[in-house]
């Protein structure tokens with residue numbers, strides 16, 4: 001039997017025995033065959049035990065020649081894909097030649113072909129598919145890259161750093177040209193990048209705070225050039241913001257971004273040459289939604305911010321991944337808050353955390369922000385590393401305050417510039433720079449699981465007494481947990497005046513704490529975890545009256561949203577649990593209906609915020625509240641509530657839609673808000689009065705001047721039966737068939753639709769000529785949307801599970817990284833009612849038995865089976 005991929009442990013870290021101060025790479029480029037000569041200057045690492053050989057990682061490479069100090073070397077061997085060369089003590093020059101086939105690289109890791117161009121993705125361990133190298137983040141080297149290739153196919157040749165020379169002469173063949181790039185900043189191999197293709201650029205400049213002029217360029221295919229303006233604006237805003245808010249200045253003469261259509265993730269922060277999924281670069285109002293615009297702004301910022309948090313200070317090993325990702329996500333969140341408004345962005349970020357990270361933390365794949373072990377690092381680019389990691393750093397910022405936190409990050413950047421650091425280094429720098437004791441806080445890095453905080457407010461005489469109890473649930477490999485410091489922003493509202501006496505920050509650092517508040521003649525209303533100051537689940541017995549009060553009056557926008565969510569979640573959880581009596585159902589609906597009516601009518605709310613308050617909690621979030629969930633019942637109850645609301649508030653929702661339709665054109669914040677509430681209104685109406693909603697949606701579709709309105713309308717129509725659905729789907733496809741990103745939306749809308757036949761539609765779409773397993777965006781647009789569509793994925797027959805398992809098996813040999821990302825939805829089986837759980841498990845077992853599974857899928861499936 002094939003041997004299991006080994007487990008790699010954080011505690012086993014040892015430094016690499018060699019340093020590689022200089023690396024020269026020479027590429028002779030071809031789509032089917034690229035020759036790579038790597039020349040490494042190596043010397044013993046004084047901080048490591050000496051070695052008599054050097055191990056250069058390789059993955060599917062063959063050494064065509066191996067030289068040491070200019071002589072053909074004989075004393076080398078291959079070991080598990082790696083090249084191991086004997087070396088005497090002292091400095092050496094090691095040169096290895098290999099040849100790779102980019103067109104055959106369907107994994108999209110290493111050097112691959114996309115749409116006729118060549119590009120790279122090296123993080124985490126893709127560089128070893130290009131050249132033999134100590135491919136680990138703590139080996140930093142100064143890279144010089146020479147590339148040559150046919151000028152007609154590859155008129156543009158890019159790599160990291162600055163272009164130092166180029167020419168037409170001297171190529172191996174006529175009609176070839178070459179360029180040489182030099183990156184002065186030492187970096188690990190995962191930040192290497194190369195792009196060769198027929199591209200055009202939108203160019204601009206940015207003058208840094210010290211007055212240096214940086215040339216900016218966004219490289220795309222010629223037909224995409226008109227859709228790069230928003231990305232460029234986002235880049236300039238990001239550069240400015242990082243100077244102002246974190247004191248970080250850009251450090252090269254050029255900053256290049258390239259958009260590629262085939263990409264495993266969102267984007268990559270390669271030094272001076274970011275490579276992006278087209279989804280996070282290209283936008284115009286006709287083809288991109290407001291959400292797409294925000295996504296671009298956020299991801300452009302994220303990758304740019306990595307230049308300091310990731311590149312100038314990198315990671316010692318991959319267990320430290322959250323050091324750069326958690327911190328950079330926090331930085332991009334703060335940036336987007338400043339660009340678009342704090343409240344709505346915070347709500348969006350929390351919604352993502354709860355719908356993706358919470359389920360991860362409560363399931364078989366739970367892991368700490370700093371994991372202890374893995375088999376395949378690609379599986380650890382998770383919401384825990386990214387989003388919970390950001391929350392953990394945000395809590396430090398909340399406790400320190402922004403000014404002191406900035407002192408901490410200044411110290412971190414200054415102390416570790418040019419180094420490969422650890423999460424511990426980061427916490428220490430914040431501790432010292434911000435003057436905080438973070439001894440106990442470090443548990444947030446080592447303990448997995450979402451803490452639960454039970455809250456109880458009692459009142460007697462003039463005193464309100466608040467009792468807080470925390471517990472961190474057991475997770476795989478971590479049965480017992482210690483209490484952690486949990487910063488909770490809170491306020492006590494006077495019921496009559498609707499005001500409070502000021503907000504307090506309470507840090508709950510024990511299992512239980514009691515706090516007294518004097519001078520309250522009447523029992524106040526508690527607003528807690530304001531701004532979502534800690535990534536925990538609050539459990540409290542708030543009365544419906546209190547929640548309605550907070551939903552209407554809380555001056556913290558997040559808390560207001562939260563009260564609304566709690567009101568609805570409480571009702572739905574009771575309904576799917578023991579069931580509700582008719583009287584309780586009526587009372588619950590009346591309270592929710594009243595609160596929603598107030599939200600729809602409130603003249604003080606802007607529409608962006610109104611749209612947030614109108615959003616029903618997702619099915620996943622409701623399931624999270626239950627030990628074992630019945631997806632069918634949750635879906636039915638949630639739809640029933642939606643239908644009742646749509647019906648009861650029909651007149652108000654129609655009026656809201658009409659009012660908003662009058663000002664939903666253009667890209668202003670007001671128009672964006674109007675678009676948001678329009679589609680929200682349709683969502684309720686579709687459940688309450690489907691015929692009327694279909695007419696309104698069809699009209700919105702026809703009148704749309706933006707993709708946001710058009711997609712919103714089509715989304716609603718996709719959930720309904722009838723001729724408008726068919727007509728608009730055909731129209732949409734015909735309008736946009738030449739635009740891959742919009743065709744992705746067309747697949748997605750159908751796969752995530754509320755339509756009862758969604759499964760049949762997905763099956764048919766898998767045979768559509770535009771569907772391919774080779775393009776990750778397309779695969780995700782159909783199957784991730786489907787796996788996130790509760791009523792279809794959780795069909796009682798188990799057919800949804802079988803479809804996802806079949807997909808994993810078919811995709812695994814083509815693109816293991818993307819295939820493995822479909823395992824978590826099946827891994828939820830323990831939290832699903834037994835009938836479905838058995839079917840989910842059976843599919844996981846079927847995958848586990850397949851021969852030749854990738855390391856990625858093997859690890860996810862075995863962890864999910866537990």
Ligand code: ARG
Nearest residue numbers: 123124265267268269378381
């Ligand atoms: N560092 C990139 C980012 O956060 C993600 C790259 C992940 N790549 C991968 N193959 N797992 O933007």
Ligand code: ZN
Nearest residue numbers: 302306325328
């Ligand atoms: Zn990142």
